[in-house]
Amino acid sequence: MRCLRALRALNLPQGYIGAGFVRNAIWDELHERATPTPLNDIDVVYFSGGINPPQAVATAENTMESLPQIHSPSSAAAKSELKAQEQAIERELACMVPQANWQVKNQARMHLAHGHAPYKSCHDAISYWIERETCVAVRLLANDDLDLLAPFGLEANFAGTISINLKYPRPDVFKQRLASKNWLTVWPSLTVQI
Numbered sequence: 001m002r003c004l005r006a007l008r009a010l011n012l013p014q015g016y017i018g019a020g021f022v023r024n025a026i027w028d029e030l031h032e033r034a035t036p037t038p039l040n041d042i043d044v045v046y047f048s049g050g051i052n053p054p055q056a057v058a059t060a061e062n063t064m065e066s067l068p069q070i071h072s073p074s075s076a077a078a079k080s081e082l083k084a085q086e087q088a089i090e091r092e093l094a095c096m097v098p099q100a101n102w103q104v105k106n107q108a109r110m111h112l113a114h115g116h117a118p119y120k121s122c123h124d125a126i127s128y129w130i131e132r133e134t135c136v137a138v139r140l141l142a143n144d145d146l147d148l149l150a151p152f153g154l155e156a157n158f159a160g161t162i163s164i165n166l167k168y169p170r171p172d173v174f175k176q177r178l179a180s181k182n183w184l185t186v187w188p189s190l191t192v193q194i
Contacts, residue, residue, distance in 0.1 A: 001140075002096075002097050003017060003042055003097055003100055004017060004138070004139065004140035004146075005096075005140060006093050006096035006097045007044060007139060007140070008139065008140045008141075008142070009096065010089065010092060010093070012044075012046035012048070012089065013046055013047055013048045014045075014046055014047040014048075014107075014121060014122040015045070015046040015139055016044070016045050016046070016122055016137035016138060016147075016149060017042055017043065017044055017045075017137060017138055017139065018043050018044075018045050018122075018126055018134075018136060018138070018149070019043040019129065019134045019136070019137070020039055020040070020041075020043065020134070021039065021137075021138070022136040022137065022138050022148075022157075023131075023133050023134050023136055023157060024036070024037050024039065026133075026154070026157045026158060027157075027160070027183075027186075027187045027190065028187075030158070030160050030187070030189065031187050031188075031189060037186060037187075039100075039101075040101065041100075041101040041102070042100045042101065042103065043103050043105070044089070044090075044093065044102060044103065044104040044105070045104075045105055045106075045107050045122050045125065045126065045137060046089075046104070046106055046107065046122065047106065047107045047108050047119075047121055047122045047125070048106055048108055049108050079109070079112075082106055082109050085106065086105060086106060087104075089102075089104045090102040090103070090104045107119055107121075107125035107126070108125075110125055111125070114128065114168070116128065116168075122137065122149060123149050123151055124151075126149060126151060127152070127165075127167055128165070128167060128168040129165060130164070130165055130173055130174055130177055131162055131163060131164065131165060131174065131177070132152045132156050132163045132164070132165050132166075133156050133157045133161065133162055133163065134165075135150065135151050135152055135165060136148070136149065136150045136154070136157065137149040137150075152165075159191075160187075160189055160190050160191060161190065161192070161193050162178065162183055162190050162191070162192050162193070163193035163194070164193075164194055171194070174194070178192065
């Protein structure tokens with residue numbers, strides 16, 4: 001909840017915490033774990049078509065105000081500026097929850113890394129992640145309700161499967177992640193579906 005409250009305080013456009021933050025919590029529940037499995041990082045996604053940082057970050061990060069406007073998001077300067085914006089957000093989140101390893105990505109630019117048409121929203125962007133069960137994100141609303149993004153629903157998560165995302169299948173990357181993340185060791189009752 002501290003992480004969700006910290007993210008809410010920044011009021012990022014379409015700001016969510018995704019991937020393992022939600023997926024692992026479900027798998028921990030399925031495995032009846034008394035304590036949560038530690039996260040390597042906390043993946044924050046947001047969607048902003050502009051290069052200027054969100055207002056909450058711009059106010060806190062005076063250095064961000066001096067960055068020039070760049071109108072082509074695919075230019076090297078724009079990519080560098082967008083990365084600086086993400087790092088400024090990571091620093092703000094780290095001030096609020098320092099024990100978390102924050103990883104922030106503006107999903108409005110992530111299509112460039114995969115050669116896709118521009119994404120329309122965070123919902124659209126996360127629907128291209130490697131595993132179906134990873135395509136989830138959550139945020140805390142002003143009234144303390146949770147808002148969940150799950151482009152493929154949550155059935156697979158609660159069924160205890162780990163499956164390749166058929167919308168954008170990358171079998172080699174899927175197999176590499178399956179091995180390197182040790183999911184089947186950490187959650188032994190998971191079933192792999194390729």
